[in-house]
Amino acid sequence: MTAPIKxxxxxxxxxxxxxxxxxxxxxxxxxxxxxxxxxxxPAPTLPGTAMRKVAPALPEITEHDALRHYLxxxxxxxxxxxxxxxxxxxxxxxxxxxxxxxxxxxxxxxPLQDASTLQGVLELYDNFSDFLCEVSGMDQFVFQAGGxxxxxxxxxxxxxxxxxxxxxxxxxxxxxxxxxxxxxxxATANTAGFEVITLTLEENGYxxxxxxxxxxxxxxAALMVNNPDDMGIYNPDIKEWVRIVHEAGGLCFYDHxxxxxxxxxxxxxxxxxxxxxxxxxxxxxxxxxxxxPAVGAYxxxxxxxxxxxxxxxxxxxxxxxxxxxxxxxxGRVREFWGxxxxxxxxxxxxxxxxxxxxxxxxxxxxxxxxxxxxxxGEVRGVTRSNPDITVxxxxxxxxxxxKVTQDTGITIFEISIRMTDFGIDALWLSHEPWLxxxxxxxxxxxxxxxxxxxxxxxxxxxxxxEAYENPEIVRTAPHNAPIHQLTTALDEPDQWxxxxxxxxxxxxx
Amino acid sequence: xxxLGLIVNPVAGLGGAMARKGxxxxxxxxxxxxxxxxxxxxxxxxxxxRAFQALSDAPVLCGVVRxxxxxxxxxxxxxxxxxxDTRDVVRDMQGQVDLILFAGGDGTARDICAAxxxxxxxxxxxxGVKMHSGVFARSPERAGQMAARFLSDTAQxxxxxxxxxxxxEARRAGRLSARLYTVARTPLDSSGARQNPKxxxxxxxxxxxxxxxxxxxxxxxxxxxxxxxxxxxxALKQRLGGGTLLGVDLAQCGQIIARDVDEDALLSAIAGRxxxxxxxxxxxxxxxxxxxxxQISARVLRNAGLPPIDVICGADKLAALHPQxxxxxxxxxxxxxxxxxxxxxxxxxxxxxxxxxVP
Ligand SMILES: Cc1ncc(COP(=O)(O)O)c(C=O)c1O
Numbered sequence: 001m002t003a004p005i006k007x008x009x010x011x012x013x014x015x016x017x018x019x020x021x022x023x024x025x026x027x028x029x030x031x032x033x034x035x036x037x038x039x040x041x042p043a044p045t046l047p048g049t050a051m052r053k054v055a056p057a058l059p060e061i062t063e064h065d066a067l068r069h070y071l072x073x074x075x076x077x078x079x080x081x082x083x084x085x086x087x088x089x090x091x092x093x094x095x096x097x098x099x100x101x102x103x104x105x106x107x108x109x110x111p112l113q114d115a116s117t118l119q120g121v122l123e124l125y126d127n128f129s130d131f132l133c134e135v136s137g138m139d140q141f142v143f144q145a146g147g148x149x150x151x152x153x154x155x156x157x158x159x160x161x162x163x164x165x166x167x168x169x170x171x172x173x174x175x176x177x178x179x180x181x182x183x184x185x186x187a188t189a190n191t192a193g194f195e196v197i198t199l200t201l202e203e204n205g206y207x208x209x210x211x212x213x214x215x216x217x218x219x220x221a222a223l224m225v226n227n228p229d230d231m232g233i234y235n236p237d238i239k240e241w242v243r244i245v246h247e248a249g250g251l252c253f254y255d256h257x258x259x260x261x262x263x264x265x266x267x268x269x270x271x272x273x274x275x276x277x278x279x280x281x282x283x284x285x286x287x288x289x290x291x292x293p294a295v296g297a298y299x300x301x302x303x304x305x306x307x308x309x310x311x312x313x314x315x316x317x318x319x320x321x322x323x324x325x326x327x328x329x330x331g332r333v334r335e336f337w338g339x340x341x342x343x344x345x346x347x348x349x350x351x352x353x354x355x356x357x358x359x360x361x362x363x364x365x366x367x368x369x370x371x372x373x374x375x376x377g378e379v380r381g382v383t384r385s386n387p388d389i390t391v392x393x394x395x396x397x398x399x400x401x402x403k404v405t406q407d408t409g410i411t412i413f414e415i416s417i418r419m420t421d422f423g424i425d426a427l428w429l430s431h432e433p434w435l436x437x438x439x440x441x442x443x444x445x446x447x448x449x450x451x452x453x454x455x456x457x458x459x460x461x462x463x464x465x466e467a468y469e470n471p472e473i474v475r476t477a478p479h480n481a482p483i484h485q486l487t488t489a490l491d492e493p494d495q496w497x498x499x500x501x502x503x504x505x506x507x508x509x
Numbered sequence: 510x511x512x513l514g515l516i517v518n519p520v521a522g523l524g525g526a527m528a529r530k531g532x533x534x535x536x537x538x539x540x541x542x543x544x545x546x547x548x549x550x551x552x553x554x555x556x557x558x559r560a561f562q563a564l565s566d567a568p569v570l571c572g573v574v575r576x577x578x579x580x581x582x583x584x585x586x587x588x589x590x591x592x593x594d595t596r597d598v599v600r601d602m603q604g605q606v607d608l609i610l611f612a613g614g615d616g617t618a619r620d621i622c623a624a625x626x627x628x629x630x631x632x633x634x635x636x637g638v639k640m641h642s643g644v645f646a647r648s649p650e651r652a653g654q655m656a657a658r659f660l661s662d663t664a665q666x667x668x669x670x671x672x673x674x675x676x677x678e679a680r681r682a683g684r685l686s687a688r689l690y691t692v693a694r695t696p697l698d699s700s701g702a703r704q705n706p707k708x709x710x711x712x713x714x715x716x717x718x719x720x721x722x723x724x725x726x727x728x729x730x731x732x733x734x735x736x737x738x739x740x741x742x743x744a745l746k747q748r749l750g751g752g753t754l755l756g757v758d759l760a761q762c763g764q765i766i767a768r769d770v771d772e773d774a775l776l777s778a779i780a781g782r783x784x785x786x787x788x789x790x791x792x793x794x795x796x797x798x799x800x801x802x803x804q805i806s807a808r809v810l811r812n813a814g815l816p817p818i819d820v821i822c823g824a825d826k827l828a829a830l831h832p833q834x835x836x837x838x839x840x841x842x843x844x845x846x847x848x849x850x851x852x853x854x855x856x857x858x859x860x861x862x863x864x865x866x867v868p
Contacts, residue, residue, distance in 0.1 A: 179828075179862065186860065190859050190860070194859075195859045195860070195861070196859060196860045196861070197853065197861050197862075197863060198856070198860065198861065198862040198863065199862075199863050200827070200833050200862060200863055200864055200865065201833060202833070202865065207863075210851070211851050211863055211865065214850065214851035214863065215851070215853070215863055405647065408648075409647050409648025409649075409650060409651060411647065433824050433825060433827075433828035434828060435828050435833070475650075
């Protein structure tokens with residue numbers, strides 16, 4: 001939580017992000033500049049063919065300059081610095097103690113060590129699996145998948161292996177999902193060779209049972225859904241959905257990326273699901289962002305355990321071992337056992353929270369969202385999806401500024417960019433397709449204080465007022481960010497360069 | 510030197526204010542005058558022109574009426590704003606301008622495209638009551654900016670968009686239905702300046718292309734295909750040797766074998782045949798049968814034994830439907846009721862979306 005600051009919006013008008021006028025590091029080179037030089041640095045012991053003939057063209061720079069340069073760059077990143085209410089993503093504080101624990105306990109380990117020397121980390125994996133089994137009702141968790149989409153892919157592969165083992169794979173070639181399920185479910189189903197059947201939302205904000213029944217049948221391999229969905233609407237018929245799909249012989253997968261509002265309030269297995277996925281880098285307090293390491297914790301019931309990726313951590317009496325001899329396993333979805341440091345950090349977070357902590361966090365996140373929902377509803381031109389339904393929203397709500405765009409021409413993109421001028425991170429809009437025009441979907445979670453949430457809404461309201469009164473300032477934003485609007489350079493492959501070599505080729509020569 | 514053609518339809522946009530659905534009726538100008546209304550489109554055109562001139566000094570040739578505040582602008586015709594006036598101006602602009610920027614709605618877009626023999630790219634300043642067509646910018650300012658960007662390099666790509674209009678006859682009879690009139694070229698927009706009510710960031714064109722390729726590959730030689738109108742179907746017909754945009758065509762063994770067929774031709778073609786029907790969704794009302802493809806009548810459907818219907822439509826177009834439903838109107842209520850239900854729509858290769866179909 002941030003400290004309460006009175007009249008934050010008024011007081012923060014002087015905000016400006018750091019903006020360092022600095023070339024890229026390759027242009028900062030000065031011949032002979034060095035960091036630490038070791039007189040006795042050993043010569044590399046590489047076979048002759050692998051040795052460089054010419055020294056690499058690396059910049060020569062002092063240690064201090066290098067550190068300062070990267071610090072400056074980090075200050076100019078445009079995210080994760082201000083108030084960040086990024087929906088379907090649950091932004092959480094990542095306790096420093098997790099970093100410390102990962103450093104101290106994993107730094108000197110290597111996954112190829114003999115298992116007898118890895119007992120601590122294996123025990124941690126086993127304990128965390130038990131913890132998540134308790135939370136979900138499943139029988140086994142694995143942490144190999146390198147993110148939520150990777151866990152969805154794990155499920156698509158498990159589905160394939162499961163039906164193949166029963167001789168039904170030829171027949172079961174369809175996976176059913178919904179239009180507001182995260183796109184990684186249909187995408188990974190396609191990747192694993194299945195045809196995708198997507199259900200459309202109906203009056204209540206979710207597809208009807210009749211619609212589901214119209215497509216379930218002998219070709220059904222699985223159902224893959226998230227709930228609440230991308231609009232924040234919880235499908236109360238979900239248990240019946242699972243029953244119908246099971247009756248037809250399909251598996252059911254619960255993408256639990258939006259778990260935050262229902263933590264400890266429901267168990268995927270008790271709803272009948274065969275498998276589920278949690279995002280350790282979102283819900284369980286491990287870091288994310290910048291494409292950083294992620295973990296999709298994939299859990300399943302007994303009947304799917306044989307198909308899980310290998311190796312599996314198993315307890316033998318008092319010790320742990322890695323079981324790689326599992327003939328029905330789908331194999332590996334990731335190297336070794338996934339991002340172990342993230343698993344450790346998430347485990348530390350989960351243990352610190354405990355059962356009561358999870359429940360309190362879930363309740364706070366629902367409360368925060370409903371508070372936001374109410375206040376945003378009072379902002380000029382803001383509406384929300386399915387305005388007529390009465391079911392309470394969970395941890396996020398899909399809103400829209402369609403009216404603002406109609407009145408002023410200002411879009412949600414421009415509002416989002418303008419908000420960065422006040423130290424707000426660019427917001428979450430919507431996964432595709434956009435069923436609601438000019439959408440945004442903030443998720444407060446349990447982290448942000450009431451002051452943070454109020455500040456976020458104050459800024460939002462301020463920018464909407466600007467859209468009506470001075471649209472040019474919104475259209476030309478950002479004004480206080482490290483950079484201004486990009487020109488069309490990103491449309492020009494001849495112009496952009498993501499490496500120093502490409503830059504030299506395209507711009508210098 | 511590039512030149513901008515600016516068409517301001519003076520009566521566009523009045524229908525809304527006068528609680529009507531459009532401004533197509535001939536006495537609208539007089540009525541507007543009687544009601545003492547200010548004209549909408551010259552003001553919006555002036556906003557677009559200001560944005561245009563901030564970025565470009567290309568000369569502007571304008572027609573029907575001038576935008577507000579530009580008394581000296583060269584004018585092609587000063588008239589009353591009937592459909593004929595618009596068409597005359599467009600005819601005069603052929604060969605004279607590189608882009609037609611117009612202030613109006615769907616009706617104006619239709620009139621412009623009808624007379625735009627040279628296929629000059631067209632861009633709309635949103636000023637009408639109905640704006641279902643794909644040519645409109647989000648705001649007058651963006652229209653002006655987009656026009657300036659386009660004229661700075663006319664080698665920039667354009668894309669095809671549908672020109673739709675609400676069928677006024679049907680509306681007066683109490684039914685709302687959008688009709689596809691033609692396809693126009695408009696500057697390709699990567700900046701989100703064009704109005705695309707429920708846009709996503711995906712590549713609908715590439716996605717559709719792959720879908721149609723897989724559909725064409727799976728067409729069976731022993732089956733006669735009845736292919737309906739629309740841009741998506743025209744792209745499929747293109748793969749089969751080329752067919753019509755607005756008509757119903759027949760295909761067999763990977764080839765179009767008859768173009769623009771009527772109900773009688775369909776009835777005789779289907780006799781004793783294995784039939785499949787390929788359709789797409791036209792316009793914002795979600796019609797798959799009964800608008801623009803009435804040839805595929807209740808009789809045709811029944812005589813063919815209610816053949817399987819493949820609906821092919823981009824997910825982006827389905828997302829833009831409100832409500833999220835498709836509609837059929839074969840003229841035979843019993844048949845409509847029988848066919849209603851949940852239909853799978855092909856939205857991509859190995860992708861279907863289920864849509865509720867209501868009479
Ligand atoms: C509901 C849902 N499922 C899956 C994912 C994919 O997760 P990841 O980005 O870790 O692959 C996300 C990410 O936003 C999500 O919101």
